[in-house]
Amino acid sequence: MTTEQTYETVDMMLNMGPQHPATHGVFRMVLTVDGEHVVDVTPHIGYLHRGSEKLAENETYGQVITLFDRLDYVANLNNELIFCRAAERLMGIDPPERGQYIRVILAELNRLASHLLFIGTYAIDLGAMTPIMYGFRERERIQNLFESVTGARMMHNFIRIGGVKEDVPPDFVPRVRALADDVQRGVEEIDRLLTFNEVFLARTRGVGVIDVPTALSCGLTGPGLRASGVAYDVRKDYPHEVYPYLSYKVPVGENGDCWDRYYMRVLECYESLSMVRQCLDQMEEGPVMAQMRRIARPPKGEVYVHGENPRGDIGVFLVSDGTDKPYRVKVRPPSFCNLVALRPMMRDAYIADAVAILGSLDIVLGEVDR
Amino acid sequence: MRSKPVQLAIAVVLLVGVGVLVAVFTLALALLGEPGDDVTVLTVGKIVIALFALLTLVTTLGMSLVWLERKQLGRMQGRVGPTRVGPFGLLQVVADGIKLLMKEDVSPGSSSKAIFYVAPLLVFVPSFVVWLTIPIGRDLVVRSLDLGVFFFIAVSVLSIVGLILAGWSSNSKYAILGGFRSAAQLVSYEIPLILGVLSVVMVADSMRFTDIVDAQASVPYLALLPLAFAVFFISGLAEVGRTPFDIYFAESEVVGGPFVEYSGAHWAIFFLAEYVNTFLVAALGALLFLGGWTWPFGELEQYPAVALFLGKTYFLAVVIFWVRATLPRLRIDQLMNVGWKMLIPLGFVSVILVAVQRFYGWPTWTLTLMSVAVLGAAAFVQLRLQRSDAVATAERYAQHAVAVQPSRSRPAPESQQA
Numbered sequence: 158m159t160t161e162q163t164y165e166t167v168d169m170m171l172n173m174g175p176q177h178p179a180t181h182g183v184f185r186m187v188l189t190v191d192g193e194h195v196v197d198v199t200p201h202i203g204y205l206h207r208g209s210e211k212l213a214e215n216e217t218y219g220q221v222i223t224l225f226d227r228l229d230y231v232a233n234l235n236n237e238l239i240f241c242r243a244a245e246r247l248m249g250i251d252p253p254e255r256g257q258y259i260r261v262i263l264a265e266l267n268r269l270a271s272h273l274l275f276i277g278t279y280a281i282d283l284g285a286m287t288p289i290m291y292g293f294r295e296r297e298r299i300q301n302l303f304e305s306v307t308g309a310r311m312m313h314n315f316i317r318i319g320g321v322k323e324d325v326p327p328d329f330v331p332r333v334r335a336l337a338d339d340v341q342r343g344v345e346e347i348d349r350l351l352t353f354n355e356v357f358l359a360r361t362r363g364v365g366v367i368d369v370p371t372a373l374s375c376g377l378t379g380p381g382l383r384a385s386g387v388a389y390d391v392r393k394d395y396p397h398e399v400y401p402y403l404s405y406k407v408p409v410g411e412n413g414d415c416w417d418r419y420y421m422r423v424l425e426c427y428e429s430l431s432m433v434r435q436c437l438d439q440m441e442e443g444p445v446m447a448q449m450r451r452i453a454r455p456p457k458g459e460v461y462v463h464g465e466n467p468r469g470d471i472g473v474f475l476v477s478d479g480t481d482k483p484y485r486v487k488v489r490p491p492s493f494c495n496l497v498a499l500r501p502m503m504r505d506a507y508i509a510d511a512v513a514i515l516g517s518l519d520i521v522l523g524e525v526d527r
Numbered sequence: 528m529r530s531k532p533v534q535l536a537i538a539v540v541l542l543v544g545v546g547v548l549v550a551v552f553t554l555a556l557a558l559l560g561e562p563g564d565d566v567t568v569l570t571v572g573k574i575v576i577a578l579f580a581l582l583t584l585v586t587t588l589g590m591s592l593v594w595l596e597r598k599q600l601g602r603m604q605g606r607v608g609p610t611r612v613g614p615f616g617l618l619q620v621v622a623d624g625i626k627l628l629m630k631e632d633v634s635p636g637s638s639s640k641a642i643f644y645v646a647p648l649l650v651f652v653p654s655f656v657v658w659l660t661i662p663i664g665r666d667l668v669v670r671s672l673d674l675g676v677f678f679f680i681a682v683s684v685l686s687i688v689g690l691i692l693a694g695w696s697s698n699s700k701y702a703i704l705g706g707f708r709s710a711a712q713l714v715s716y717e718i719p720l721i722l723g724v725l726s727v728v729m730v731a732d733s734m735r736f737t738d739i740v741d742a743q744a745s746v747p748y749l750a751l752l753p754l755a756f757a758v759f760f761i762s763g764l765a766e767v768g769r770t771p772f773d774i775y776f777a778e779s780e781v782v783g784g785p786f787v788e789y790s791g792a793h794w795a796i797f798f799l800a801e802y803v804n805t806f807l808v809a810a811l812g813a814l815l816f817l818g819g820w821t822w823p824f825g826e827l828e829q830y831p832a833v834a835l836f837l838g839k840t841y842f843l844a845v846v847i848f849w850v851r852a853t854l855p856r857l858r859i860d861q862l863m864n865v866g867w868k869m870l871i872p873l874g875f876v877s878v879i880l881v882a883v884q885r886f887y888g889w890p891t892w893t894l895t896l897m898s899v900a901v902l903g904a905a906a907f908v909q910l911r912l913q914r915s916d917a918v919a920t921a922e923r924y925a926q927h928a929v930a931v932q933p934s935r936s937r938p939a940p941e942s943q944q945a
Contacts, residue, residue: 356856396934
């Protein structure tokens with residue numbers, strides 16, 4: 158005779174963050190775990206909320222750019238660009254072509270820097286400690302270039318309404334060419350080391366799969382959406398700046414798993430390098446700043462402008478009441494919207510997968526919390 | 528910074544220090560007398576002295592691995608590693624040790640204090656007791672046990688208890704997860720480790736380390752048993768929790784696992800035990816598979832032989848750190864799959880191959896042939912197939928990327944778009 162005894166088990170709440178090393182900043186997710194299985198995940202955000210959107214209402218248009226620097230602090234120049242484009246659209250001015258080329262070069266280089274940081278930190282999330290060193294080495298070259306061009310390594314405040322702050326240094330073109338070659342080698346090196354590593358494949362292939370309908374309904378954009386198989390890229394679908402002059406490819410995945418999201422970014426690194434080189438070829442001498450009033454004072458109206466950030470589709474809704482300060486600035490931050498897809502991705506995940514999935518979304522908390 | 532000659536001098540002094548430790552250990556052993564003597568109070572006292580000398584030596588060598596790892600990882604990652612404290616950063620480990628000992632020893636308020644403070648010792652003690660029977664030279668062993676290999680396996684398993692207790696007593700969720708993981712991992716990987724060692728024991732016909740090493744005087748067992756070496760080395764990595772099996776203290780998942788609540792001296796003990804264990808696995812690999820202090824070119828004097836053994840050990844340690852610089856971490860279910868579905872069958876195959884070879888009296892090179900065939904097939908199935916699928920996918924992605932052609936005419940200026 159056997160006596161059957163039933164044990165009642167309860168799921169454990171595991172609080173990951175805001176000080177957990179794998180949550181990339183001050184993100185907190187409360188995992189409900191059954192052993193090593195993740196049953197449920199609840200994201201908690203807001204630890205880095207600074208009220209940027211409200212602050213913007215008390216700053217002049219020129220000053221708002223500095224706030225945008227601090228949203229996605231890994232891709233500052235892309236953020237500056239999107240606000241400046243919104244203000245320019247409202248004011249009906251077009252920056253001169255050289256200015257646009259400089260903006261695109263800087264934005265694409267910043268996309269590279271951001272993707273390199275992603276690849277490195279993603280490898281750290283999965284336990285590989287070398288790629289981040291290689292990634293940072295290449296990112297450092299880009300940061301040095303930014304420093305010589307804009308005077309700052311992070312908070313550049315270089316892209317202005319109507320163009321850029323000033324022309325680039327005289328040795329800019331040869332320097333960026335050499336930089337592009339160096340970074341290309343660096344990206345290839347990381348690619349060789351990590352992309353087809355068997356353990357890396359085992360950890361990322363088939364993990365955190367999200368299908369197209371779910372991805373679209375979550376508002377997933379950027380490399381994450383392209384990994385699922387939707388060729389949506391704001392640069393391609395809504396041509397702006399000098400992007401229509403460039404020839405490039407938009408990499409598209411099929412499976413929508415973590416590996417695809419990673420690999421999309423690797424491929425985008427190569428595309429960005431190619432775009433930078435094309436810009437250098439096409440760039441001509443000329444003014445970098447449009448003729449306009451010293452203080453931007455857009456006419457009454459509202460505008461929504463979006464662009465392709467390294468993390469996805471960033472949008473700015475700008476309302477002007479005709480004064481020198483915006484009436485309302487609303488940002489559609491790609492990281493925040495991508496974070497919505499966290500929960501559907503977490504189906505059948507292990508605790509280790511939770512880290513891999515969160516890492517593959519590549520969130521920046523400055524942008525999520527604003 | 529001091530001048531170069533001074534730095535070199537300090538480095539030489541440190542090197543000589545290790546030599547002196549070896550010499551002290553030799554002297555202590557000379558006091559011991561032959562094994563088999565009646566155990567008296569005096570012999571016990573001598574064993575204590577010898578063990579103390581050995582522990583100092585092992586600790587020093589274990590700490591040297593910390594330096595080696597930091598330096599090697601630095602070089603592999605385009606950095607230089609520690610350089611500031613001592614020549615080539617050699618004294619960095621000492622400085623870190625002093626820092627850790629001087630730190631406040633914090634424990635969680637809700638922890639079980641007694642178990643919390645005993646747990647580090649339970650991890651620490653087995654990894655040192657094992658050295659009782661591990662020779663670092665032909666006669667340089669505290670007690671050359673007949674069942675030395677058995678003793679090593681039996682004692683080294685005990686450190687699991689310490690890890691579980693550390694995880695449980697911390698009363699922290701990350702720690703308990705780490706404790707569970709360590710239990711699952713260490714118990715699973717003990718079996719393939721034993722099977723790998725068993726192949727060697729069957730070929731050498733002895734469980735005494737010195738016999739096993741002497742049997743390799745002409746051909747190291749690595750040449751005969753590559754399969755057993757692979758099984759032993761991989762499960763050895765898992766036993767000491769090195770990448771890609773650093774699952775139970777995975778920094779990015781369970782933030783240090785069982786060690787998460789420890790600080791100061793208690794954490795230092797875990798840390799030291801980890802590196803002594805790493806050194807142990809490398810030393811065992813050198814003893815069981817690389818021929819220990821022997822080489823095929825004749826017999827060596829005692830000290831060159833010790834140097835040869837240490838050289839082989841450090842070589843294996845370099846390989847372990849190299850793996851760490853290259854590979855990400857496995858997931859817990861994949862870890863179990865690798866252990867139970869891959870390493871344990873392979874370990875049994877290895878044992879059966881040896882048994883068949885011994886039973887029919889085939890020449891030893893057949894063993895090499897069979898081992899290589901099985902190992903190659905296993906590696907191909909496990910690794911290449913998965914990779915080729917990913918490579919094909921990547922090629923497809925590169926081709927299917929949506930190409931955007933430049934338009935010659937400029938679109939309407941942005942200011943005129945809706």
